[in-house]
Amino acid sequence: MWSIKRKSRGVDIFLHKMEKLVRSIRLAIGTLVLAGWLPMAWCQTANSDPFAPVQDIAQVLAETNEVRVERLLQGGDFAAAAELAQSFDDQLSEFSTVEDWSNIVARCQLAQGQYDAALRTLDAALVRFPQSIRLRHVGIEISRFNNQPQRSVELLTEIIELVDDDNWRYRDVENQLVLADAYLLRQLDAKQVIDKILGPTKNKNPRHAGCLAAIARLALDKNDYQLAAENFRQAIELQPGNPDLHCGLAQSFLPSDPEKTATAIEAALQLNPQHVDSLLLLVDQKVSSEDYVGAEKLLQQILTVNPHQPIAWAYRAVLANLDNRPAQEAEYREQALKHWSGNPAVDQTIGRELSQKYRFAESVPYQRRALVYDNNYLPAKLQLAHDLLRLGQELEGWLLADEIFDADQYNVVAHNLVKLRENLANFRTLEGNGFVVRMETEESYLYGERVLELLTRAQTVLCARYNVKLEMPIFIEIFPRQQDFAIRTFGLPGGNGFLGVCFGRLITMNSPAAQGSNLTNWESVLWHEFCHVVTLQKTKNRMPRWLSEGISVYEERQSDPAWGQTINPKYRTMMLGAELTPVSQLSGAFLNPASPMHLQFAYYQSSLVVEYLIQEYGRESLNQVLDELALGTPINDALRRHLAPIEFLDQKFGEFAIQRASEYAADANWDEPDLPITATADQWRTWNGEHPRNIAGLLALAQILFVDGQFQSALAPLNEIIDIDPIATPSAYVLLAKVYRQLDDQNNERQTLERLIAVDVNSIEPLERLLELSSAAEQWPVTKTYARRLIALNPLIPLPFRYLSTAAEATHDDPALIESLRALARMNPLDVADLNYRLAGAFFRENDLRSAKRHVLIALEQAPRFQDAHQLLLNIVKHAAEPTAPSTTDANFQEPTKTTKPPNSPAGNESKKIL
Numbered sequence: 001m002w003s004i005k006r007k008s009r010g011v012d013i014f015l016h017k018m019e020k021l022v023r024s025i026r027l028a029i030g031t032l033v034l035a036g037w038l039p040m041a042w043c044q045t046a047n048s049d050p051f052a053p054v055q056d057i058a059q060v061l062a063e064t065n066e067v068r069v070e071r072l073l074q075g076g077d078f079a080a081a082a083e084l085a086q087s088f089d090d091q092l093s094e095f096s097t098v099e100d101w102s103n104i105v106a107r108c109q110l111a112q113g114q115y116d117a118a119l120r121t122l123d124a125a126l127v128r129f130p131q132s133i134r135l136r137h138v139g140i141e142i143s144r145f146n147n148q149p150q151r152s153v154e155l156l157t158e159i160i161e162l163v164d165d166d167n168w169r170y171r172d173v174e175n176q177l178v179l180a181d182a183y184l185l186r187q188l189d190a191k192q193v194i195d196k197i198l199g200p201t202k203n204k205n206p207r208h209a210g211c212l213a214a215i216a217r218l219a220l221d222k223n224d225y226q227l228a229a230e231n232f233r234q235a236i237e238l239q240p241g242n243p244d245l246h247c248g249l250a251q252s253f254l255p256s257d258p259e260k261t262a263t264a265i266e267a268a269l270q271l272n273p274q275h276v277d278s279l280l281l282l283v284d285q286k287v288s289s290e291d292y293v294g295a296e297k298l299l300q301q302i303l304t305v306n307p308h309q310p311i312a313w314a315y316r317a318v319l320a321n322l323d324n325r326p327a328q329e330a331e332y333r334e335q336a337l338k339h340w341s342g343n344p345a346v347d348q349t350i351g352r353e354l355s356q357k358y359r360f361a362e363s364v365p366y367q368r369r370a371l372v373y374d375n376n377y378l379p380a381k382l383q384l385a386h387d388l389l390r391l392g393q394e395l396e397g398w399l400l401a402d403e404i405f406d407a408d409q410y411n412v413v414a415h416n417l418v419k420l421r422e423n424l425a426n427f428r429t430l431e432g433n434g435f436v437v438r439m440e441t442e443e444s445y446l447y448g449e450r451v452l453e454l455l456t457r458a459q460t461v462l463c464a465r466y467n468v469k470l471e472m473p474i475f476i477e478i479f480p481r482q483q484d485f486a487i488r489t490f491g492l493p494g495g496n497g498f499l500g501v502c503f504g505r506l507i508t509m510n511s512p513a514a515q516g517s518n519l520t521n522w523e524s525v526l527w528h529e530f531c532h533v534v535t536l537q538k539t540k541n542r543m544p545r546w547l548s549e550g551i552s553v554y555e556e557r558q559s560d561p562a563w564g565q566t567i568n569p570k571y572r573t574m575m576l577g578a579e580l581t582p583v584s585q586l587s588g589a590f591l592n593p594a595s596p597m598h599l600q601f602a603y604y605q606s607s608l609v610v611e612y613l614i615q616e617y618g619r620e621s622l623n624q625v626l627d628e629l630a631l632g633t634p635i636n637d638a639l640r641r642h643l644a645p646i647e648f649l650d651q652k653f654g655e656f657a658i659q660r661a662s663e664y665a666a667d668a669n670w671d672e673p674d675l676p677i678t679a680t681a682d683q684w685r686t687w688n689g690e691h692p693r694n695i696a697g698l699l700a701l702a703q704i705l706f707v708d709g710q711f712q713s714a715l716a717p718l719n720e721i722i723d724i725d726p727i728a729t730p731s732a733y734v735l736l737a738k739v740y741r742q743l744d745d746q747n748n749e750r751q752t753l754e755r756l757i758a759v760d761v762n763s764i765e766p767l768e769r770l771l772e773l774s775s776a777a778e779q780w781p782v783t784k785t786y787a788r789r790l791i792a793l794n795p796l797i798p799l800p801f802r803y804l805s806t807a808a809e810a811t812h813d814d815p816a817l818i819e820s821l822r823a824l825a826r827m828n829p830l831d832v833a834d835l836n837y838r839l840a841g842a843f844f845r846e847n848d849l850r851s852a853k854r855h856v857l858i859a860l861e862q863a864p865r866f867q868d869a870h871q872l873l874l875n876i877v878k879h880a881a882e883p884t885a886p887s888t889t890d891a892n893f894q895e896p897t898k899t900t901k902p903p904n905s906p907a908g909n910e911s912k913k914i915l
Contacts, residue, residue, distance in 0.1 A: 065084075065088050069081050069104060074242055074243060074271055074272060075271070075272050076243075078109075081108050082105045082108035085104040086101070086105050089101035089105065099125065099132045099134060099135055100134075102122075102125035102128070102129070102135065103125070103135055103138060105121050106118045106121040106135070106139075106142060107138055109121060110138070110142060111305070111306060112305065112306055113307050113308035113309065115142065115146050115308070115339050116146070118145075118146075119142055119143070119146050122135060122139045126139070131166070131169065133159045133163065133170060133178050133182075134175065136156075137159065137181065137182065139152075140152045140155050140156055140185070144340045144342075144343070145339045147339065147340060147341055149342055156182055159178065160183075160186065163175075163179055173201060173204075173205050173210065173211055176197055176198075177201070177210055177214045179197060180193050180198050180214060180218075184218070187376055189408075189409070189410070190218060190221075190410040191409070193218070194218065198218070202215060208238075209235040209238040209242070209245070210235075212232075212234050212235035213231070213232065213235045215231045216228045216235065216252070220251055222408070222410045222412055223411060223413045223491070223492065224410070225252045225253070225254075225255060225256065226252075228248065228252040229252035229253060232248045232249040232252055233249065242271070243271040243272040243278065244268075244275075246265075246267040247265065247275060247281065250262075250264035250265045250268065251281065255490070255494060258592045261281075265278050265282060274301065274304070274305050276306065279301060280312070280315070282298055283295050283298045283315050284315075284353075285591060286298065287315065287353060287356075288356060288591050289587055289588030289591040290544055290588065291585075291588055292322065292323070295315065295319060296316075296319060299312050299315055299316055299319075308339055310336040310337070310339075310345065310346050311336070311349055313335045313336035313346075314333070314346045314350050315349070316332040316335075317330075317332035317333040318350055318353040320332055321350070321354065321362075322357070323634055324631075324632035324633060324634060333346065333350065342374070344370040344371070344374040344379075344380055345377075345379075346370075347366040347367070347370040347380070348366070348377065348379050348383060351364070351365075351366030351380075351387075352379075352383050354366070355386070358503060358536060358541040359540075359541045359542070360390045360504065360541070363383065363384075364384060364387050364391070367380045367381075367383050367387065368384065376407070378404055378407065378408055378411065378414075382404055382413055382414065382491075384400060385397050385398075385404065385417065386491065388400065390505075390506050391503075391504075391505060391506075392473070392475055392506060398421055401414060401417040401418060404417075416487040416491065416492065417487065419487075420484055420487045423481075423484055424477070426440075427439055427440060427477075428440070428441040428445075430448045430449070430451070430452055432456070433455070433459065434470070434474060435455045435456070436474070437455075438476070439451070439477075439478045439511070440478075440480045440511065442826055443478070443480060443511055443795070445826045446796060446823045447522075447823075450791070450792075451476065451478070451526065454526055455474075455476070455530060459530070462530065462531055462534045462555065466534050466535065466538055466623060466626070467538075467623055468537060468538045470534070471537060473505075474505055474506075476506075477506070477507070478509045478511045479511060479514060480511045480513035480514055481514055482495075485498075485508055485509070488508050489501045498510075499515070499525045500525045500526070500528065500529040501529070502533055504532075504536045504537060505537075507526070507530065507532075507533065509525060509526065512793070512794050512795065513796055519793050519794055520762055521761045521792050522795075523563075523792040524563035524564070524761060527559055527563065528556050529552070531551060531552040532548060532552055535547075535548055535552070535626065538626050538627070538630060539626050539630045542629045542630060542632060543626065543629050544586075544587045545586075545587040545590050546586035546589070546609065547606070547609075547635070549590070549602075549603055549606045549607075550603075550605075550606030550609050551607075551610050552607075553604065553606065553610075554610040554614075557607070562758055562761035563761055564607065565603060565607065567604075567660065567664050567728060568728040569670070569695070569725075569728065570601075571601055571661070572661045572664050572670075573670075575605075575660070576658060576661050579598070579601070580605070580654060580657055580658070581602070582650040582653075583609055583646065583649050583650050583653050584636070584646045584647075584650055586602070586605065586606060589601075589605070590602050605657070608653075608656075608660065609653055612652075612653050612656045613643060616652075617642075617643050617644075621643055624641075625638045625641075625642050628641060664728075665695070667693055667724065668693050668694070668695055668725065669691045671691050671694060672696070673687065673694070673700065675687055680704070681701060681704045681705055681708065681710075684697060684700050684701040684704065685701060688701060688717075693720070693724055695724055695725055695729060695732075698717040698720055699717070699718075699731065699732060699735075701717045702718045702721070702735055705717075706738065711742045711743050712743065714735070714739050715736070715739060718736040718739065722736070722755075726755075726759075727759050730760040733752055733759070733760075734756065734766070736752050737749050737752040737753050737756065737766065737769070741769075746773060749769075749773070750773050750774075753766045753773075757789065761789075762793060764790065764793055764794065767786055767790045768790065771786045771799070771800070775803055775806065775807070780807040780811045781807075781811065783803055783806070784811070784813070784816060786800075787800040787804035787807065788800070788804070791804070798824055801821075801827075802820075802824065804819070805817055805820035805821055805824065808820060814842040815846070817838070817839075818839065818842045818846070821835055821842065822839065825839070832858070832859075833863035833866055833869070836855040837855075837859040837866065837869045837872065840853070840855035840856035840859060840872055840876075843855065844872065844876055844879075849876055849879060849880050852872075853873070853880070856869050856873045856876060857873070
């Protein structure tokens, strides 16, 4: 915890030599006992092991005064460590130059909340050691917790002045680390501190754990988690018994790796079960998972170590807020500030925890209050910037981000925010019906209008369903780069697996461009996130995670049965096994899931709870629960008033879920196949005969038959699978469609593919095949439906827009034709002239003469002898008796890049362009 350097002079040298002499004598006695020259009686022990006395001696020899105190400190026994350090200090007499014992005593008193005693220790020690900057360093914190802020400033100034006046005295590692921290407290640029102090000190002392830890903590403060973890690991190799280092490593992994975080916390608590910082990390996790009882138990444990621990009292204030106990919240906050009334970390912590519960509006005044205490407290500024940006107060939010970056260019989050704003400046903004949508420019022209249309439809449906009048505008930001989405959402890169996040009035989403090859229907994601807007605003962001997510997934299914999640064989196994989470603990299932599958199951189970509640008690009762939450009523009380006690719901929902799982594919055989991967079709037929109605066995047989070209024979097992499980076996539909294609049975192939996309909304290849089949059969209405379904998956490819344009022309659907042709114009079309000619014709028929004229002129610019385009231009001029107002649908259309000749024009079109 605190390393100790002994500087023996005068009496200290004499005492040190005497200590070495005693050690030598003890070692000689142990050696003689081992050699048999002295009887065991020389070493009295109660242990029956004859060599235990020798081991005891070896242990005594290893335990110098420093090691004994260090062991007590690392074990968290501050009282014993302080007593032992004080006894050593007393032995050294008033003329000693060893300042470390007083330093340790003061720190132990500080750790126990004995602030008055720590101040007395500091004052006495500074009389004896007037040149000590290490004592002044601990004195800064002691003065703050004795409500002496001016003295803490003076001590900081004295540290700098002492080093400036007598630099050579403070060149050892410990003093250099103190100097580095002093400069950071004086707001010196962190990079300069690393370059001028910490870096050179580490180079001279590469195996000094304290130096490595100082660099790690600085990196942690600046959100440079990778550098922090690297240095904490190296420090742990040198001091594996130091719980502070393991806790620091846990903090380094906190944003990215829950499993490693848990392992590091466990290591720290094994060394010191009362380690306060590690317990506070666990408190934070308990609060995040809504285990408030567990959080309070941990806080009580912390307060036995230090009854005045300010962050522990801040968390108690958070719990009181979440439990709608405003008087106790104020009392606990006052207790947190009792000994340091200007501690900005208290309000920053309370606000940060409320912000993590999406209560951004409640977080803002706490962050502002923290900045009143310390206007340079960057954690509060950064949290305030995030909160304001999520509330839509962007002007102040971005100004704060700039201010943070200017003051601290090493801060990773501030740097990321500034870079993000530069990227957002290149986005295009679409507005309508109270929505403000920001998208990458090219993408906005491809499906931006569809985004606005879906949001408007969702607003109509969901606001009526939940009796909500939204506070507008609602901001939606869709990012083509996953990294930008993560920075906007979480402040740091990462967040893989998240498609969208809602903050109440702000939705952030990954666009299809950011999803790679595993595309998810962006319409279902947007519907899900907008449902969060509705429920969060209805409850004033005061709803548990499970209920918020459960309603959104449930409403996905209500909008489109292919959206959202449904039961499948894996979920069935989890529900019938021991993995069904009680409703009362369901929010915790989102925090540290055992696997990505468990996280998805948490979403599904939450939606199943909502389905059960609506089915059993009605939607109006659920709305009443949401209204209660808006008043600050705790969730269990709200459920008890309008539905049932949480204990009853835990039991009844468990029965409901088990019944749902039991009814799913009720006559299926769920035995796990035990045949080798090389098993033949005959072996699988035999196995299936012994295990009838087994989906896995039937699918394995069908796959072998398909590979062997026995397409007709593959039909029976595949149809049996679909008969057993018609909703959750997409792979069987895919294979069955391939079989019908091989058999040239387009009718059954089309029916199979239609059933597939009805249960799997993210199927691209089946949609492409359906477009091909329906277009060939000139089934234009369904062609348009399939094209729009494919656009909802991937609007960045021309294929669905081509089919949509063809179907739109065939059905005289000019709005759809305009939509599709405008999208194709953004995708480097081969025939620019023909595309603009068709677009001009659609605008002309829609009586938008100005847009029609613009596009027919583009067509003629590309192909000057395009006869049909000339005729269309004459018709437009003829009908333009009066100037036409600018088209609202085409006002923002960006013309495609012009070329002197349409490249690779199809011969069929060229003939009509030449006069």
